[in-house]
Amino acid sequence: MSFWLLVWAELWRRPERTICTVVSVAVGFLLFGLLQSVNTAFGAAVARSHADRLMVTERFGSSMPLAYLSQIERVPGVASVAWFGLIIAHYRDPKQPVMVLATSPNFFSVLDEYKASPADLNRLSSTQTGLIVFDAVAKRFGWKVGDQISLIDGQTVWTFNIVGIATWPSNPAQATFAVTNYAYFDALRESARGTVVYFIVRVADPRRAVYVARSIDRLFANSPAPTHSQQESEFAGSAVSEIGDARKLIDSVLVAVFFAMLFVTGNVVFESVRERTSELAVLKTLGFSDSRVLVLIAAEALTLCLSGAVIGLALSEVAFHFVGRTIGKVSDWFTTTDELSAGIIAAGLGLAITLTLVAAAIPAWAAKRLEVVDALRVRA
Amino acid sequence: MSSLRQIGAVTTLALETVPRRLGTSLVVVAGTATTVAVLFSALAVATGFTKAATKTGRPDRAIVVGGLSEASSSISRENVATIMDAPGVAHTATGQPIASAETLESIPFTDSRTGLDAWATVRGVGSEALQLRREIQLVAGRLFVPGKRELIVGRDVEERLGGLPLGSDVALPDGTWRVVGIFSSGGGSRDSELLTDASSLLNFGHRKGFNSVSVRLVEPQAFARFSVTLASNPTLSVNAQREDEYYKQMSRPISQLLEITAYGIGGIMAFGAAFGAFNTMSSAVRARRIEIATLRAIGYGERSVFASVVIEALVLGLAGALLGAFTAWLLLDGARISTVVATGTPLHITFGLEVGPRTVLIGVLCALGIAASAGIFAARQALQISIAAGMRKT
Numbered sequence: 001m002s003f004w005l006l007v008w009a010e011l012w013r014r015p016e017r018t019i020c021t022v023v024s025v026a027v028g029f030l031l032f033g034l035l036q037s038v039n040t041a042f043g044a045a046v047a048r049s050h051a052d053r054l055m056v057t058e059r060f061g062s063s064m065p066l067a068y069l070s071q072i073e074r075v076p077g078v079a080s081v082a083w084f085g086l087i088i089a090h091y092r093d094p095k096q097p098v099m100v101l102a103t104s105p106n107f108f109s110v111l112d113e114y115k116a117s118p119a120d121l122n123r124l125s126s127t128q129t130g131l132i133v134f135d136a137v138a139k140r141f142g143w144k145v146g147d148q149i150s151l152i153d154g155q156t157v158w159t160f161n162i163v164g165i166a167t168w169p170s171n172p173a174q175a176t177f178a179v180t181n182y183a184y185f186d187a188l189r190e191s192a193r194g195t196v197v198y199f200i201v202r203v204a205d206p207r208r209a210v211y212v213a214r215s216i217d218r219l220f221a222n223s224p225a226p227t228h229s230q231q232e233s234e235f236a237g238s239a240v241s242e243i244g245d246a247r248k249l250i251d252s253v254l255v256a257v258f259f260a261m262l263f264v265t266g267n268v269v270f271e272s273v274r275e276r277t278s279e280l281a282v283l284k285t286l287g288f289s290d291s292r293v294l295v296l297i298a299a300e301a302l303t304l305c306l307s308g309a310v311i312g313l314a315l316s317e318v319a320f321h322f323v324g325r326t327i328g329k330v331s332d333w334f335t336t337t338d339e340l341s342a343g344i345i346a347a348g349l350g351l352a353i354t355l356t357l358v359a360a361a362i363p364a365w366a367a368k369r370l371e372v373v374d375a376l377r378v379r380a
Numbered sequence: 381m382s383s384l385r386q387i388g389a390v391t392t393l394a395l396e397t398v399p400r401r402l403g404t405s406l407v408v409v410a411g412t413a414t415t416v417a418v419l420f421s422a423l424a425v426a427t428g429f430t431k432a433a434t435k436t437g438r439p440d441r442a443i444v445v446g447g448l449s450e451a452s453s454s455i456s457r458e459n460v461a462t463i464m465d466a467p468g469v470a471h472t473a474t475g476q477p478i479a480s481a482e483t484l485e486s487i488p489f490t491d492s493r494t495g496l497d498a499w500a501t502v503r504g505v506g507s508e509a510l511q512l513r514r515e516i517q518l519v520a521g522r523l524f525v526p527g528k529r530e531l532i533v534g535r536d537v538e539e540r541l542g543g544l545p546l547g548s549d550v551a552l553p554d555g556t557w558r559v560v561g562i563f564s565s566g567g568g569s570r571d572s573e574l575l576t577d578a579s580s581l582l583n584f585g586h587r588k589g590f591n592s593v594s595v596r597l598v599e600p601q602a603f604a605r606f607s608v609t610l611a612s613n614p615t616l617s618v619n620a621q622r623e624d625e626y627y628k629q630m631s632r633p634i635s636q637l638l639e640i641t642a643y644g645i646g647g648i649m650a651f652g653a654a655f656g657a658f659n660t661m662s663s664a665v666r667a668r669r670i671e672i673a674t675l676r677a678i679g680y681g682e683r684s685v686f687a688s689v690v691i692e693a694l695v696l697g698l699a700g701a702l703l704g705a706f707t708a709w710l711l712l713d714g715a716r717i718s719t720v721v722a723t724g725t726p727l728h729i730t731f732g733l734e735v736g737p738r739t740v741l742i743g744v745l746c747a748l749g750i751a752a753s754a755g756i757f758a759a760r761q762a763l764q765i766s767i768a769a770g771m772r773k774t
Contacts, residue, residue: 016662017662020655020656021655021656023655024652024653024656024659028652031645031648031649035645207497208496209497210488210490211490211495211496211497249425252421252711253418253421253645256414256417256418256649257414257649260414260649260653260656261652263407263410263411263656264652264655264656267403267404267406268659271404
């Protein structure tokens with residue numbers, strides 16, 4: 001306890017200096033919080049646009065052989081591939097159509113905006129006739145997990161066992177379909193066996209999505225079923241490639257800010273050690289160990305940097321409301337969340353600690369090495 | 381001793397002792413340098429963008445769009461003919477209206493250096509387009525032949541895509557297009573586009589309507605006649621604007637955003653730097669305590685002491701400004717940025733960062749402002765040192 005009392009007393013030895021330093025550091029962290037939030041919002045916009053995803057269809061709208069799969073998976077830049085066939089059926093009455101996607105087992109992991117519980121997914125893979133129904137459909141027909149239902153598609157009657165309910169949180173109104181196993185669908189259907197309607201390709205780097213799309217299409221250009229691969233939204237694709245420039249600018253501003261903060265805090269710690277040379281010697285005489293003195297100086301610097309960081313991040317939280325609105329006026333594509341994310345707060349505090357360590361390293365080391373005799377010698 | 385000479389003497393003394401206080405003095409230099417460097421860069425982005433985006437427009441041309449902007453507009457073939465026949469439009473010697481009905485597509489290419497996708501705007505133009513835009517000069521190759529899916533590439537976009545050699549084939553979703561020429565329009569946003577003939581591009585996009593019609597006016601004043609005629613024609617629902625005004629208006633939201641960002645970030649940094657600089661100047665005053673008290677004792681006035689502190693701060697701030705400007709210039713020189721402009725035309729624009737005299741002036745003023753505010757507060761502390769207490773050894 002008395003240790004922190006000492007730190008506190010030292011910080012208020014020159015109040016105006018402490019306040020100025022904290023203000024200066026706080027301003028740095030205000031910028032950090034603001035710019036990182038903008039960066040995050042860019043990232044979120046990219047993620048929302050699914051720029052890393054390609055929809056591959058048959059060029060003329062019919063179906064493609066599932067055998068394309070292994071060739072697509074070998075295209076450089078492809079991370080994972082899901083696929084599905086379609087059953088357009090109705091429930092009891094032709095006026096109650098239900099769309100069923102007969103999907104690959106990795107469907108929910110590739111299209112991760114659809115949410116289904118792991119237990120439901122397990123049941124789907126272990127039940128050949130399993131069906132996961134989206135909540136809007138389940139509600140409409142009053143279906144529950146455990147129900148067995150029949151859907152009619154022309155001559156075929158499909159029997160499904162409902163094993164789970166899925167949701168589409170970002171777009172609940174469009175969640176009007178159900179998902180079953182491709183294997184079941186393909187074994188029972190009467191025509192076009194071994195074909196799919198869609199491949200959904202996840203690319204490793206969204207900035208190369210178009211290039212990957214062209215590579216895929218080139219593979220099948222001269223086959224009876226040429227493909228057409230495209231990103232879900234063109235604009236997202238074009239924006240992704242150019243957001244990089246904005247992010248580079250933001251990063252270089254942050255480097256500059258950190259550099260300036262380093263000078264400000266480093267100098268203050270350095271000066272405060274120099275001013276108190278004789279006091280530190282007295283502390284050592286009183287029994288403070290060398291390393292304890294080092295910790296004392298570091299704790300002082302840490303208090304300066306952390307309080308600056310906390311104030312700065314709090315300010316940026318307030319300021320970001322305004323900034324987000326201003327940017328939103330120019331681009332409807334860029335939307336922001338209202339809160340500073342936990343990640344940014346953690347990164348900010350981490351940065352404050354780094355700043356402390358770098359800024360306090362030399363002065364704290366000097367304080368540790370201080371010889372009592374030298375320090376107390378009165379200079380003429 | 382006149383007070384000016386006093387100030388000179390005390391300031392010289394103060395500046396001569398700066399090397400002894402180098403560590404702390406560097407805080408002022410580093411603080412102003414980083415602020416100026418950031419402000420400089422951000423303003424260079426804003427200036428470069430605005431310049432590239434507005435340079436394209438000329439007052440003796442008019443652009444007609446069907447909606448708010450070229451990108452979201454559609455004009456039918458019949459309407460194009462009506463617009464080109466309107467009074468005020470200039471004609472060639474053979475009687476053709478000097479006008480171009482144009483269509484736009486945003487098309488992904490591949491940057492040959494990085495292999496990344498690079499989107500660019502391809503503009504399909506009419507047969508009189510080069511008459512209409514005399515600033516477009518072929519730098520290499522030849523003009524495209526209509527209907528043959530040939531492209532000429534703007535200088536900026538050619539560079540952005542890592543070079544599109546003449547004669548190279550570009551694979552686009554509907555097949556290959558051939559690059560036959562490279563053009564320059566002297567630094568406008570047109571240099572960020574690829575040009576081809578409108579009908580090839582309409583086929584490519586499976587579209588029927590044009591995005592815009594641009595016309596040359598017989599004289600700038602003819603715009604009034606031209607626009608009134610279009611507005612009073614019930615078969616048209618289009619918007620005619622002078623070309624320079626159109627580009628200014630299209631780029632304004634982004635220009636403003638970039639400027640607000642530059643001044644916002646610069647202002648915040650300046651505020652922080654001022655507090656850091658005050659710490660330095662205040663410690664400089666403490667270091668010079670004995671000297672200041674001695675000077676006061678032998679008859680130097682308050683004003684000269686005050687001035688010496690402020691001038692020291694200004695000198696350090698100026699050094700920081702120069703350092704920051706120089707660093708920024710080193711980093712920025714030749715840097716080019718491309719951005720997607722959702723609201724305007726072209727959809728993609730590449731521009732060079734531009735450091736104008738105004739940017740330099742603003743940077744220097746900002747640095748001096750930081751230094752002066754820090755210096756003045758520290759100088760006030762200097763005046764509070766009493767002669768007797770100051771000379772006493774602690």
